Amino acid sequence: MIRIENLKKSYKNIHALKGVSFRVPPGELFAYLGPNGAGKTTTIRILSGLSRRSGGDAWLGGFHIEKESLKAKKNFGMVMQSINLDQELTIFENLDIHGRLFNMSSAKRREKIDELLAYVDLIDRKKSLVKQLSGGMKRRLMIARAMVHSPRILFLDEPTVGLDAEIRRRIWGLIKKIQNRGTTILLTTHYIEEAEFLADRVAFLDEGKIVVIDTPQKLMDQTGDWAIDRMDGDKIKTVYFKTRQEADAFITRQQESYTLRRVNLEDSFLSFTGKKVLC
């Protein structure tokens, strides 16, 4: 459904993407995990036509993103990191204009808008101005807007950034529901737990390059099962172990305080790239 081959992007002397390649089959939720500046948003901006590629190729639903751009654009919906809603328009008007951009009939637009607003729990606010909504509501509205034309692919660029934990979990539930409808999702995030909870497969992106792609479980398995965090001077050092017994044996030799915990994706990212996701 999504095919990217050797995608590159340079801004003058800065190489934001240095030849990224991956494929996402239909119905998969593929997470793009990396620190700020790794190239996550750049990839989505190129795929959605907001930025020009410097090299490589990409196809969405079989259509090349530049040579067949109008056909490729019909295949995806997009939720960007910044709130890009018309604040002076109502919820309905925002969705209606989106439907018109995708050439939907009036009856189809009305039907779909009502269905989606019920889906994201905003049906009672249909006539409210967007500027009157909370941050979480605006995010849900952006997801609804991206789904108005029933796209086969959904790009989610940091969809929960800046939201509190409860609303974030609510949006995760919504994303799962959308995936269960058969939508292919490309999610960028720097929240470890988001990728761990949602993703079928994860790509670790660092300095414009993909370091590894696999399922969250396999990535964590390659790192170990258990982790011990201990102070080393003024820094925290983490040691990984395949079994609890190995970890326990290490603990018996410890003089200073430590924390024993299960390995997570952050640990995998650290072991593959030598960096933390949240720098």
Add this chain to the structure above:
Amino acid sequence: MLNGLTAVYLREMLILKRRINRQILSMSVSPLLYLIAFGYAMGDGARFDGHTYIEFLIPGLVAMSSMTQAFAISTDINVARFYWHIFEEFQAAPISNAAYVAGEVLAGMTRAFIAVVVILSIGLFFKVILDYCNPLFWLAIGLNSFLFASLAVGLAMLVKSHADQSLLTNFVITPMAFLGGTFFPVDRLPVWAAKIIFLLPLTHASKAIRQTAFGSLPGCFPYLLLAAIGLIFFVIALKCVNQARD
């Protein structure tokens, strides 16, 4: 193409509808001040082509406001681009550049026509009634606003910030507003100045609007010129949409 155009135009009109009272008020301020300051100051003593200065001034203000209001669509586009990021919605939608540009140009022209109606209504308070039923009067306004709305869309795609936009307005639109035959007859200027001012499209728009409002026929030239320059700016705007991608 029609659906994209309708969506872009409808969005601008919905926003305009929300702001219409403020918008009409702001469209009224400058013409009202010019009419009071220049119109009353000159009185009935000064006559141009057999008309009072207020009668001379109103078609000039129509030309000027149709230009500035059509060009003001660039500010709305920039707010949508740099502040609200709504422009991304249009960039990612399956619509052609022509649909986007045509929608925005039409929105600019609509604002221009509203501003003209506001000026003509203010003119009524000053007891100025000219020949507004002449279709050529409205055609000149339409072509003038088409030209400047097309220029506005093209420039809005090229600028990198709000500050760049203000610079363009200060260096291009403001001088033209004062020099383009709006406040004084161009033929009274020295030859060298008249030659420079002849190059400004607003000069020809002012002339056509004024002549039709006074009940005479301006000939084809100003209409053909405005249409030709407008089309060139429209085509340039189409090319500039791609430049807005980083």
